[in-house]
Amino acid sequence: MQKQDFTKHNEEVKQVWDAYRAGKPIRVPMTLGIGPRIWIFDPKLNQEGIEWEQFSNDPELMFQTFLKYKYYVVHNLPHDIEMGIPSSHWEVWTEFVNVTEEAWLGNELYYPPGQVTATRPRYTGDKKNEIFDRGIPDPFSGIFARVKEYHEYFIEKAKSFEFYGKPVKVLPPCPLATDGIFTVAFNIRGSELLEDIMLDAEYFHKLLTLVTDAIILKIKAWRKYLNVEMKPKSGAFADDAIQFISTEMYREHVLPYHRRFLAELAGEGPHAIHLCGDVQRHLPTLVKELNIKSFDLGYPIDYTKIRDELGDDVEIFGGPLITDLLALSPEEIKEKSRHILCSSIKRGGKFIFKEANNLPPCVPIANIQAMYDSVKLWGKYEP
Numbered sequence: 233m234q235k236q237d238f239t240k241h242n243e244e245v246k247q248v249w250d251a252y253r254a255g256k257p258i259r260v261p262m263t264l265g266i267g268p269r270i271w272i273f274d275p276k277l278n279q280e281g282i283e284w285e286q287f288s289n290d291p292e293l294m295f296q297t298f299l300k301y302k303y304y305v306v307h308n309l310p311h312d313i314e315m316g317i318p319s320s321h322w323e324v325w326t327e328f329v330n331v332t333e334e335a336w337l338g339n340e341l342y343y344p345p346g347q348v349t350a351t352r353p354r355y356t357g358d359k360k361n362e363i364f365d366r367g368i369p370d371p372f373s374g375i376f377a378r379v380k381e382y383h384e385y386f387i388e389k390a391k392s393f394e395f396y397g398k399p400v401k402v403l404p405p406c407p408l409a410t411d412g413i414f415t416v417a418f419n420i421r422g423s424e425l426l427e428d429i430m431l432d433a434e435y436f437h438k439l440l441t442l443v444t445d446a447i448i449l450k451i452k453a454w455r456k457y458l459n460v461e462m463k464p465k466s467g468a469f470a471d472d473a474i475q476f477i478s479t480e481m482y483r484e485h486v487l488p489y490h491r492r493f494l495a496e497l498a499g500e501g502p503h504a505i506h507l508c509g510d511v512q513r514h515l516p517t518l519v520k521e522l523n524i525k526s527f528d529l530g531y532p533i534d535y536t537k538i539r540d541e542l543g544d545d546v547e548i549f550g551g552p553l554i555t556d557l558l559a560l561s562p563e564e565i566k567e568k569s570r571h572i573l574c575s576s577i578k579r580g581g582k583f584i585f586k587e588a589n590n591l592p593p594c595v596p597i598a599n600i601q602a603m604y605d606s607v608k609l610w611g612k613y614e615p
Contacts, residue, residue, distance in 0.1 A: 238316035245312045257581040260573065260611030262311045262604055263549070265528075265590040268327055269348055271301035273593035285343040288328065291385040298324045299395050308597055310604040317396050324390075325403040326382040328375065330411050334419040335375040337446065338366060353422035360435065363420065368446040371407070371453035379405050380457075407454040410447050412471025413489045417443045419473075426476060429485055436485065444489045448496045467498030468505065468526075475509030479517055490522055501525065504547075508589050516541055530589030535575040544580025551585045552603065557595045562602035569606030581613065 251258045271277045272284055277300075287294055302322055306315050329348045335341050339351035355363045372380055383405045390400040410416070417439055418425050428436040455462050471490070474482055494503060502525030505518060512533055518524040519542055526547040533550055542548070552568045560568070569585070577583045585607050587595075 242314050248312055257613050260583050260585050260607045262585040262607045264311050268298055268301040270593045271304055284348055288349055291382045295386055295389055310601050318398055321399045321401045322395050323401050323403055326405045328406055332375050332406055333411055333416045337420050339420055353420055355420050356422045356424055371450040376407055404458055407450055410469050412469055413444050414486050415471050415473040440489050465499035466501050467494045467503045470506035472508040475511050479513050482514055535572045535577045539576040539579050547582040549584045549586050550588050554587050554592050557599050562598045565599045565602040566606050569603055570610050573610035
């Protein structure tokens with residue numbers, strides 16, 4: 233695919249996104265949730281044998297590897313992005329995956345073989361109260377000191393660096409975002425957090441208050457450091473762990489913290505959220521109570537009924553399961569895609585097709601092409 237002339241593709245992509253953003257879509261856009269792990273953990277691509285631990289602990293290696301990954305994506309993975317050498321610049325960012333907040337709050341990092349960075353819950357059992365003794369760390373301490381160091385290294389590097397004749401733009405780093413109040417609490421406390429809801433509500437709310445305070449403090453400090461808008465109209469966050477609780481429990485025990493998060497960090501919205509797992513039961517509540525109008529979803533999702541549940545004005549990201557993309561044939565992926573695209577999900581023109589959720593390494597390109605062929609066949613809107 234590297235010798236292909238992408239001119240026609242890029243013209244179509246611009247038309248698709250311009251129409252979508254204008255509220256007059258001509259077909260469903262397709263995107264991919266991807267990161268450099270798809271390059272590092274694919275031995276056909278990573279012939280140098282770079283380990284994730286090496287990548288995570290060397291800013292120069294991270295910078296160079298990220299660009300190799302980006303080159304691979306824009307020449308090989310068909311979806312609605314500008315493909316080929318970019319017309320203006322490459323975009324990179326420091327990649328520390330979804331462990332920074334829990335590591336900042338005390339969890340120890342480790343590197344499982346063949347996997348991205350992970351942590352283990354620190355405040356389990358009789359250590360449950362240690363987090364209150366420790367308190368909220370400085371927003372630029374611990375792992376966030378390393379994030380800051382790497383971000384500044386990238387900025388300095390990019391000043392005089394070109395890749396295939398184009399400059400490099402460094403995007404903001406991860407501390408501006410959050411993996412979610414309940415998720416971070418779950419990751420530092422472990423599954424005992426679910427017992428706390430029922431058996432020690434006082435402790436549970438004390439912990440969620442600390443985690444909420446910490447996340448808000450961290451985001452405000454990083455917004456100031458990066459000189460970005462301190463309180464934008466719309467907010468975005470994730471909170472995958474709400475899949476473990478009922479909607480009644482969510483309303484009583486977690487929703488107040490989400491309300492406070494958005495009130496402190498954003499205007500009236502609309503807002504966006506990323507949620508993996510079995511969360512469909514929560515979505516109407518999130519729309520009604522938090523003005524969430526954009527959902528990046530994983531699975532399981534019932535695409536036949538979700539539009540009726542949420543209304544036509546809610547944006548939804550979703551598509552075939554990542555396990556299917558790894559295991560099935562292109563023909564089977566096309567059929568899975570057809571089933572989704574021919575459901576009611578397109579109604580209202582606010583559906584974006586993608587994998588559910590976060591593309592793993594070694595997915596056959598033919599299966600990604602099957603997804604893209606499907607949006608072109610069944611993702612069109614009537615004129």
